[in-house]
Amino acid sequence: MEKTSLSSALFAGTRFDRKRFAGDIARFRKGGPVPEAAPPPPAPEKKRKRKSKNNAKKKNKKKKRADGAPSDVVEGFSVFKGAELKDAADDAVEVEPRKDEDTEAERRRKEAEREIERAAILRKRFDIHISGHNVPAPLESFEELVSRYGCDSYLVGNLSKLGFQEPTPIQRQAISILLSGRECFACAPTGSGKTLAFLLPILMKIKPGSKGAVKAVILCPTRELAAQTTRECKKFAKGRKFSIKLVTKDLSQDGNFKDMHCDILVSTPLRLNHAIQKRDLDLSRVEYLVLDESDKLFELGFVEVIDSVVKACSNPSIIRSLFSATLPETIESLARTIMHDAVRVIVGRKNSASSLIKQRLIFTGTERGKLIALRQSFAESLNPPVLIFVQSKERAKELYKELAFDDIRADVIHGDLSEEQREDAVDNLRAGKSWVLIATEVLARGMDFKGVNCVINYDFPESASAYIHRIGRSGRAGRSGEAITFFTEEDKPFLRNIANVLVSSGCEVPSWMVALPKLKSRKHRVDRDHISFLTDEE
Numbered sequence: 060m061e062k063t064s065l066s067s068a069l070f071a072g073t074r075f076d077r078k079r080f081a082g083d084i085a086r087f088r089k090g091g092p093v094p095e096a097a098p099p100p101p102a103p104e105k106k107r108k109r110k111s112k113n114n115a116k117k118k119n120k121k122k123k124r125a126d127g128a129p130s131d132v133v134e135g136f137s138v139f140k141g142a143e144l145k146d147a148a149d150d151a152v153e154v155e156p157r158k159d160e161d162t163e164a165e166r167r168r169k170e171a172e173r174e175i176e177r178a179a180i181l182r183k184r185f186d187i188h189i190s191g192h193n194v195p196a197p198l199e200s201f202e203e204l205v206s207r208y209g210c211d212s213y214l215v216g217n218l219s220k221l222g223f224q225e226p227t228p229i230q231r232q233a234i235s236i237l238l239s240g241r242e243c244f245a246c247a248p249t250g251s252g253k254t255l256a257f258l259l260p261i262l263m264k265i266k267p268g269s270k271g272a273v274k275a276v277i278l279c280p281t282r283e284l285a286a287q288t289t290r291e292c293k294k295f296a297k298g299r300k301f302s303i304k305l306v307t308k309d310l311s312q313d314g315n316f317k318d319m320h321c322d323i324l325v326s327t328p329l330r331l332n333h334a335i336q337k338r339d340l341d342l343s344r345v346e347y348l349v350l351d352e353s354d355k356l357f358e359l360g361f362v363e364v365i366d367s368v369v370k371a372c373s374n375p376s377i378i379r380s381l382f383s384a385t386l387p388e389t390i391e392s393l394a395r396t397i398m399h400d401a402v403r404v405i406v407g408r409k410n411s412a413s414s415l416i417k418q419r420l421i422f423t424g425t426e427r428g429k430l431i432a433l434r435q436s437f438a439e440s441l442n443p444p445v446l447i448f449v450q451s452k453e454r455a456k457e458l459y460k461e462l463a464f465d466d467i468r469a470d471v472i473h474g475d476l477s478e479e480q481r482e483d484a485v486d487n488l489r490a491g492k493s494w495v496l497i498a499t500e501v502l503a504r505g506m507d508f509k510g511v512n513c514v515i516n517y518d519f520p521e522s523a524s525a526y527i528h529r530i531g532r533s534g535r536a537g538r539s540g541e542a543i544t545f546f547t548e549e550d551k552p553f554l555r556n557i558a559n560v561l562v563s564s565g566c567e568v569p570s571w572m573v574a575l576p577k578l579k580s581r582k583h584r585v586d587r588d589h590i591s592f593l594t595d596e597e
């Protein structure tokens with residue numbers, strides 16, 4: 060699909076939303092400078108009432124003074140020349156408080172400056188980089204959700220029960236952006252809490268209830284990730300009657316969406332599109348659309364489907380957001396054309412691995428050498444849970460046989476398994492029933508296995524972003540992790556990109572690796588020999 064057609068489709072039906080841009084309109088009318096931080100929050104109701112009482116008192120005082128002392132009025136000042144004295148006096152009442160107004164304006168300006176400074180300090184402290192105008196300040200704490208945004212305390216209570224004491228950097232910034240009604244594309248390391256960053260504003264802003272009106276749609280590239288996001292969302296929403304649904308195969312094929320009560324829908328693009336086309340799923344009232352792992356979603360094959368989903372979400376006030384740990388230039392410029400007045404947030408360095416992961420590259424020479432190296436590393440120390448990535452389902456099955464032969468409690472997950480079998484494999488690793496999970500790319504994105512100690516790239520990843528996402532299954536939520544990547548003679552020419560990722564996260568690599576020539580193609584996928592020691596030895 061052409062970029063232009065996608066962007067035109069994404070803009071289709073968009074009209075200027077006065078309510079949403081009231082702040083901008085007001086600023087243009089005033090013609091004042093544009094502050095970087097959001098304007099200070101409105102004063103609490105009580106204070107405001109007291110203030111207006113004081114103002115009324117002041118007005119009365121001035122009125123009396125004006126009535127009793129017309130000499131206060133400078134002749135010729137009023138533009139309503141020839142008007143009655145009383146009118147002039149009234150004008151004087153309007154004109155005189157200018158001093159107060161000036162001090163009030165000065166106070167507000169100073170407050171805004173302080174706010175900008177506070178926001179800048181927070182951003183520096185948490186390595187948050189933004190671009191876009193008038194970006195709201197990052198959150199200082201979860202409590203601020205209540206004081207600054209009126210968040211229902213049940214939600215903050217749920218976070219605290221889940222052990223979330225303070226927001227992660229991406230949560231600090233992305234949440235305040237989305238809550239202020241701005242669109243956003245966000246890039247932050249793997250395992251840094253992006254899921255809550257997009258779920259929390261949704262749970263705060265949408266109202267549960269009403270049949271047939273989906274209010275939020277979250278798109279994920281894989282079923283496993285969609286299922287995980289649904290589970291997370293239900294945890295955060297506990298105690299409120301939100302209807303949160305995962306679009307399963309059955310639902311997308313037979314669901315009666317018209318009579319269904321569903322507030323939040325989580326899906327892969329294909330299933331959602333099927334439901335839109337074949338099951339009359341109405342997304343015209345969607346208020347939030349999230350594209351999680353957005354760079355993957357925009358990859359070839361998905362673009363047209365995404366386009367169709369975006370078109371179906373036709374509410375002009377919709378707030379769209381894109382989240383990922385990697386944001387290639389191409390996707391970023393595409394995102395720029397489709398988002399409206401979006402803020403870009405980057406935590407740390409763009410397209411880099413989590414600094415919590417100790418990364419190693421191991422030369423194995425040949426395919427055979429990989430199996431030897433794997434057995435050796437298991438013999439030295441098997442620190443489960445371990446996740447092993449291979450490049451195809453055939454190779455996943457082959458390696459599984461080898462590990463089963465070694466009596467290693469391994470499981471395997473790939474596209475040939477049923478949904479249930481795949482879920483079981485993931486659950487077994489989570490529950491500690493299996494020590495090793497052999498997976499294809501399907502588990503590389505977004506899956507949150509808190510305790511994964513080590514990721515082994517048995518097959519060299521096909522790109523730097525695939526590498527970042529794969530190894531990002533360890534070293535999550537502040538824990539440390541380890542990543543080992545095997546490479547053979549055939550992989551050598553493709554080492555440069557991966558070596559650069561290691562360098563930018565502070566890991567040492569031999570200098571020849573980064574000095575390798577740059578390759579035109581960013582993707583690397585070689586035909587590999589079978590993983591088959593067993594047949595050799597028999």
Ligand SMILES: Nc1ncnc2c1ncn2[C@@H]1O[C@H](COP(=O)(O)OP(=O)(O)OP(=O)(O)O)[C@@H](O)[C@H]1O
Nearest residue numbers: 223225226227249250251252253254384505507536
């Ligand atoms: N504020 C927080 N405090 C403590 N733990 C948190 C916080 N936010 C998220 N987490 C936990 O951190 C882990 C990683 O979060 P999440 O899966 O959202 O990461 P992510 O940034 O989406 O990663 P990926 O890029 O791999 O998709 C999860 O186990 C989550 O429960």
